[in-house]
Amino acid sequence: MSILVTDAGFGPDDWTRGFDGAAALELAPETDPATLEIAPEVEMIRIHFPSFADGRGFTLARLLRLRGYKGRLRAEGHVISDQYAMARRAGFDEVEISDDLAARQPEEDWRFRSNWQQHDYQSRLRG
C-alpha cells in the first residue's frame, strides 16, 4: 500500500485507472526531455524518485508544466517531507510514499510545509 500526500495531509490513492492504460504515463528520472511528448489523452503522470537525493524529477516536472501539461502530476518514491514544498513549487500536485516512510515521517511533518506558497522567491521573481 502507499499513501498519497496532498496539502490536506495523508489520504488513500484515489487514482483508480492504473498506470498501464493510455490515460497515465510513468516517467523514470533519466527521461530525456527532448523526446518527452505528452499525448492529449494523458491525465496522470507519475515521476519516480529512486532516492531523495536525486533531483532530476523536479526539473522534469517543471518542464512538463512549461510545456503546457495541465493534468495530474505525481512524485512517487523516496521523497521526504522536507521536499514537499519543492515538489509543489516545481509543479507536482501530490506525492506518493510508502507506508514505511509515512510511519517514520508522520502526517504533521508533511503538513509543516503545506504553506509552500508563502516565502517563495520564485513567485516574487516571476510576478
Next chain:
Amino acid sequence: MYRYTEFDTAFLAERNRQFRAQVERRISGALTEDEFKPLRLMNGLYLQLHAYMLRVAIPYGTLNGAQMDRLALLAEKWDKGYGHFTTRQNIQYNWPKLSDVPDMLDALAEVGLHAIQTSGNTIRNVTADHFAGAAADEIADPRPVAELLRQWSTDHPEFQFLPRKFKIAVTGSPNDRAVIKAHDIGIQIVQRDGRIGYRILVGGGLGRTPMIGKELAEFVPLPDLLPYVEATVSVWNLLGRRDNKYKARIKITVHEHGIDEIRDLVETRFAETKAAFNGADLELFDEIAAQFLPPAFRNAPAEAYDRAYESDPVFRAWADTNLSAHKAPGYAIAQISLKPHGQTPGDASAAQMRVMADIARRFGHDELRISHEQNVVLPHVHKSDLPQVHAILKAHGLGTANIGKISDIIACPGMDYCALATARSIPIAQEIATRFDALKIEHEIGDLKIKISGCINACGHHHVGHIGILGLDRAGVENYQITLGGDATETAALGERTGPGFPADEIVPAIERIVEAYLEHRESREESFLQAYRRLGMAPFKTALYGAETGKKAKAA
C-alpha cells in the same frame, strides 16, 4: 548596501523555524542521519574532524559594521573566540554544538545574515569581486546581479538536489579578482555599443580535475540573464552524472559533451525557461541596484596622508602593499591582512572583528568586504584618514603589510580541521611566512601568490597559485607537490607540476630555492615571478629544485 526587505526577513525567519524543527526531528530519530545530512548541508552545517562546523555566507563578500559585530558575537558566545574567513567569502565556526546552531542562525538573521546553501548539492553562496563598487577599473558594480542571483537561487525548487555543488562568481571588471574561470558559472559584466551585458563562462573548477571555464555566451542582456542561467543549471541537472560523484560537476559534463553541444542544449532550454519570466525580475533588479549606489564621497585634502607617507616608513610600507586604486578622487581601497607572519591565514578574533567593524563605521562608510584571498577589505577610505586607520589596525595585530606578497598565502584548513585532509596546510603556510619574514626579502620578491591545499579537493586554490602546494599522503607520510605558473586572474592558467614532491621538513627550503632562482633570473624588479616563469619555463626552477641534470632534461624536453 542591500537592506533586507520584509520578504527577505520573513523568509529567513521561516527557514530558521524549519531548520530548528529538522534539528529536533534528527534528535528524535524521525530523520535518519542520511536524510538529515543534505538538510543540514543546505543550511551550512558540516560534520568535521572534531565537531560540527557552521559556514556562514557573506553574500558577494559585502557586510556592514553591525554584521561584523554579530560575527564577533557568534565567535565569543558559541565558538572559541575566533572565526575563520575562507576563500569562498564565508566565515566558518569550527566548534559549535548541534543544539546551539538554531540559536546561532536566529542571531545571524537579526542582522540579515544566514548560512543557507553554503554547502550541499545546491547553488552556493554567489561570490563577487571584493573591490566591487570601489575599483577604478570597473564597468559596473557586480553586486546587484549577485544579489539577484542570490534571491533566484535561494530555495530554488528545482535545484536543491543537484548532481553536485554549483558555484557562481561575478566580476564587473575586466581585471578578474573573483576567479570566475574556476567556477561552475563565471559571469563577467561587459559593455557592447554602450549597453551592459553579461559574458557567461561555464565548466571551470578546481578539485581533482581542474579546468578553466569556457565561453558559453558572449553577451547575454539583463532580461535574459536569469532564464539563461536557469537553462544552464536545468540542462546539467538532467545531464550531469549521478553515478560517480567525482564526475558530477558541470566541468565534467561540459568536457564529456563538448561546449558546443552544451550550448545547443542550453539555447533550446532557454526558449522554455525564458517564457516563465515576465519582467518582474527586472523590476526587482532595479530595486536592488538602487541600494548599491555609491556612498556620499567627500571632497577633502589628503595632506595628512602625504605627511605620514613621507615621515613614517611603517605606514609607507603598508600603503605601498595594502592600498589599491579607488574610482573616487582622494579615496583608496585598503586591505586588512589576516596573514600576520606565523599565524593561521584567515583567522580573526572576536576583538579584531569588532575593531574592523568600528573602523568601517568611523572611516569607511560602514562597509567591509571579505576577499577570496582570506583578507578583509575597507572599500572606501578617504586618504586623509588612512594614517589613523593604520595606527588602529597596527595596535590590534591587523597592520601586516603583505598583501599580494609571498606571505599572503591562501591555505585550506587541512589536517588541522578537515576530515578529508591528507596533509597539514596551515602549519606549512606559517613556516613559509615566518621563514621569508626572517630573510627580510619579502618586498624584494614582489608579487607572488602561494596557495596551499591539504588534499586534491583543492579548497586552497593551489592549481591557480603562482606557486601551488598540494599536500598528499604517501604511505602514511606527508608529501608536498609543487606546481608553478598558475594564475587566478583573467589570464587564468593551471600550474604545472615541477616533479616529485617533498616531505614536510623539505618543503620550505624547496620554496626558498624556487624564489632564489627567480631572483637570480629575473630581468629586473619589474618582472614578476609569474612573468619570469612564463618567459623562462620550468627548466631553471627544476634545476634549483632537483639539481642540474634534471634541469637540463627539462630544457631538452
